[in-house]
Amino acid sequence: MRSKPVQLAIAVVLLVGVGVLVAVFTLALALLGEPGDNVTVLTVGKIVIALFALLTLITTLGISLVWLERKQLGRMQGRVGPTRVGPFGLLQVVADGIKLLMKEDVSPGSSSKAIFYVAPLLVFVPSFVVWLTIPLSEDLVVRSLDLGVFFFIAVSVLSIVGLILAGWSSNSKYAILGGFRSAAQLVSYEIPLILGVLSVVMVADSMRFTDVVAAQATVPYIALLPLAFAVFFISGLAEVGRTPFDIYFAESEVVGGPFVEYSGAHWAIFFLAEYVNTFVVAALGALLFLGGWVWPFGEVGQVPAVAVFLGKTYFLAVVIFWVRATLPRLRIDQLMNVGWRLLIPLGFASVILIAVQRFYGWPTWTLTVMSLAALVLAAWVQLRLQRRDAVATAQRYAQRAVTVQPSRRRPTPESQQA
Helix, strand or coil: CCCHHHHHHHHHHHHHHHHHHHHHHHHHHHHHCCCCCCCCHHHHHHHHHHHHHHHHHHHHHHHHHHHHHHHHHHHHCCCCCCCCCCHHHCCHHHHHHHHHHHCCCCCCCCCCHHHHHHHHHHHHHHHHHHHHCCCCCCCCCCCCCCCHHHHHHHHHCCHHHHHHHHHHHCCCHHHHHHHHHHHHHHHHHHHHHHHHHHHHHHHHCCCCHHHHHHCCCCCCHHHHCHHHHHHHHHHHHHHCCCCCCCCCCCHHHHCCHHHCCCCHHHHHHHHHHHHHHHHHHHHHHHHHHCCCCCCCCCCCCHHHHHHHHHHHHHHHHHHHHHHHHHCCCCCHHHHHHHHHHHHHHHHHHHHHHHHHHHHHCCCCHHHHHHHHHHHHHHHHHHHHHHHHHHHHHHHHHHHHHHCCCHHHCCCCHHHHHC
């Protein structure tokens, strides 16, 4: 059993490793730059400073979601949530983090050590790297890319590799099952997520986040593209493994999935990555559909713009936590059916409707009408299919009850008297 200083040293080395990997990504992004840019030592220094400032900010925001979720779930379940540690229980998350860092960091004897310890970094780093191109306001961004939306999609899928390697390297049946589940789930729901984002790009005519936000100065895209928002939001829940799509680490089925053999600081990295990813999905939804930092009552300064953007992001995060408190977990077959039979067709329908509207030059409000009509039709068809399946199941069980062999039936008092 390792001593406390050794455990703390391992935690520090792990966190430094995250910083170094992110620094490499950022430096490469800075050196690539735009055509004609002059990259100097001062430029690289500014990028590195911005990197660690952003790392601190995003980690703090991700941790704040833990406290917010616990308080919200407590209120919705008739409890009060954390109240003891710090004002309003704000320091409870800090205490839990310190506890995880001080726990013994163990690994299975039959595991692949190198991959086992690298896998948490492969899950966390992509969730942070995407923030290099996500703006907090019009001028507050590490690097504004013309293909910022494409960069987000390309980097966000890399976490799948970390989850699969975490399950495989643990040499545990539950871990490998969770890894396979995560691969099937994330690959399946990446398609409708991309289709929802593509709908916004088609309307905004740009992949730069600042241009997408500027295009929503009059009307946010959630009003124009409710179908695309529904597809994006549901797919985002599945991408980050939030309820009701928490299949690949379901405790009652695969006992934690890819994370079952992790403890201490390594498990804390997985835990932090989940909430950072949740914040990323909420922030992306705020940028693409809620207008980002745009205030409907006129222009605002830099600090109020950041506050508006964070307010919209936390609003979507609250909705995500609300869904967790309301809905049960889906079965794996139900999850795949929702993705392939419902969300992917709706995503293609959204793209086709936008293409038709753009081709014929119809008024913009027709997008809202067509999207709402498609949503109503999809809801009606889904309800009909569920009712048909329920009726078929009831008839099947009723037929079984009728055809039970007489010898297997429980004798009644009348039959015993006869």
